[in-house]
Amino acid sequence: MKVLMVDEGNSRAKFVVYQNNQYEPLPSWQICCEQHSSFDKILIASVKSEAESIANEIKAFYPNCLIEVLTTPKQAYGLTNAYIEYQRLGIDRWLAMLGARTITNHACVVVDAGTAVTIDVVDASGQHLGGYILPNVEFSANKLAERSGKITLNHPTHPEISLGQSTEACVFNGLYASHISLIKQVVEQQGIVSGKKQPVELLLTGGNSDVYHNLLVNSAVASRVESLLVFIGIQCYL
Numbered sequence: 001m002k003v004l005m006v007d008e009g010n011s012r013a014k015f016v017v018y019q020n021n022q023y024e025p026l027p028s029w030q031i032c033c034e035q036h037s038s039f040d041k042i043l044i045a046s047v048k049s050e051a052e053s054i055a056n057e058i059k060a061f062y063p064n065c066l067i068e069v070l071t072t073p074k075q076a077y078g079l080t081n082a083y084i085e086y087q088r089l090g091i092d093r094w095l096a097m098l099g100a101r102t103i104t105n106h107a108c109v110v111v112d113a114g115t116a117v118t119i120d121v122v123d124a125s126g127q128h129l130g131g132y133i134l135p136n137v138e139f140s141a142n143k144l145a146e147r148s149g150k151i152t153l154n155h156p157t158h159p160e161i162s163l164g165q166s167t168e169a170c171v172f173n174g175l176y177a178s179h180i181s182l183i184k185q186v187v188e189q190q191g192i193v194s195g196k197k198q199p200v201e202l203l204l205t206g207g208n209s210d211v212y213h214n215l216l217v218n219s220a221v222a223s224r225v226e227s228l229l230v231f232i233g234i235q236c237y238l
């Protein structure tokens with residue numbers, strides 16, 4: 001069975017061809033159209049509005065393929081959504097957690113570092129305990145610069161957690177430090193349940209996961225980058 005899996009975030013859509021238990025990421029939608037005339041199934045996860053989603057283009061280009069647009073459930077595949085209004089939890093977050101459950105039986109903290117940085121916690125039984133949503137560093141920094149007179153961001157800085165000695169470093173380092181501190185605190189909190197130590201896996205995904213991984217390494221926090229986490233989650237729906 002040849003399946004096209006699509007993860008459409010707010011910044012970009014990612015495409016993976018799943019066949020014979022192998023994930024093959026495609027560089028773009030254009031390459032997908034050029035190289036593949038059909039699929040046995042297309043599974044789409046999108047956080048965009050229906051009107052703006054690439055799902056419309058996909059349906060138009062592959063009119064004879066079986067296409068499913070995934071929605072967030074209350075409970076499925078051994079995972080239970082913490083939201084009361086369960087449909088409001090982003091499908092990418094749901095799928096990343098499902099992916100995490102496929103990879104580990106331990107409690108886990110899932111960080112998806114994209115347009116937003118989401119932090120979600122799943123306990124060892126598969127109960128989602130909730131999460132955090134942060135605007136990403138780039139966005140927060142630019143918004144701050146836009147709203148203030150003297151904060152100008154003239155040059156890029158190397159992401160690190162140390163006291164800044166320029167406006168740029170103060171702004172960027174400050175944002176990264178706050179994100180990393182929060183992640184660290186969430187992991188530490190989950191590491192103790194009812195007074196007992198328990199193993200916790202910290203899984204990172206999303207376009208900026210390598211940046212977070214490096215900062216966590218420097219902060220002595222163990223983590224693991226799983227670039228295909230959302231797609232591993234989508235695999236449950238096959």
Ligand SMILES: Nc1ncnc2c1ncn2[C@@H]1O[C@H](COP(=O)(O)OP(=O)(O)O)[C@@H](O)[C@H]1O
Binds near residue numbers: 009113115208
């Ligand atoms: N090849 C790439 N194309 C676009 N953005 C990238 C790429 N590699 C890393 N990034 C970073 O990833 C971020 C987007 O992450 P991603 O997880 O794709 O977001 P979203 O799911 O919101 O679309 C961008 O802000 C950018 O900093």
Ligand SMILES: CC(C)(COP(=O)(O)O)[C@@H](O)C(=O)NCCC(=O)O
Binds near residue numbers: 010089093114
């Ligand atoms: C939080 C998100 C914006 C993250 O999107 P992304 O960074 O992948 O573009 C997305 O999961 C979303 O739109 N969620 C709906 C709100 C929620 O999860 O509560």
Ligand SMILES: [K+]
Binds near residue numbers: 113115116117
């Ligand atoms: K995200």
